[in-house]
Amino acid sequence: MVSLTVNGNQHQLDVDPATPLLYVLRDDLALNGAKYGCGLGQCGSCTVVVDGEAVLSCMVPVMLLEGREITTIEGLGTIEKPGPLQQAFIELQAAQCGYCIPGMMMSAHALLRRSARPSEEELREALATNLCRCGTHMRILAAIRRAGELMQAASLPGADEGRTG
Known part of the structure; x- marks a missing residue:
């Protein structure tokens, strides 16, 4: 067991x-x-x-x-009530085929728990192990930044008030 x-x-x-x-x-x-x-x-x-x-x-x-x-x-959320990260991906249409998106979101979730406003370098490092062939990388990065903003605005646990590092 x-x-x-x-x-x-x-x-x-x-x-x-x-x-x-x-x-x-x-x-x-x-x-x-x-x-x-x-x-x-x-x-x-x-x-x-x-x-x-x-x-x-x-x-x-x-x-x-x-x-x-x-x-x-x-x-992270439901269809009826998506979490901030899911909402940001929806708003910015950051997914195409959707196969890599759950993994991308989970890598982003771990990053945003540490820093709601990660640097470009931190974003790219956090997503380094996630491959995507659809070509929506810029939208994905924008969606993660947007999710950080949503987390800060809602004062959700795990969102910091500033930057780390």
Whole structure:
């Protein structure tokens, strides 16, 4: 048995402890936001946030995640009430095919928890492990900046008042 906390919910799962988190999320918890892209930790489509840090879920066995807080794209908001990051991506039409977007959003979520107004360098570094072939990179960067503004305006936990670094 493996015990995982995902999006604030506790789960007791009868899975092999060596199973990568991505498979448990998709197959056992029906959380399909994280995508299988390469299975080698090279594309970022499977990115989730663990204890505030972006993690490639295809590379992390669930046995290393007990007692840690896992957040997936499903934990950021709903269709009816999107979170600030989701709202910004919608407003700025930052997605095309959508395959890489959950991973991009989760990398951005981890960054925005540290700094609501990241520098250009911080933005690009945070997204370095996320590949996209659609060509909306400038809109994605703008959406992340907009999400930081929305977070500050709403004074949401995790949004700082200024810049770090």
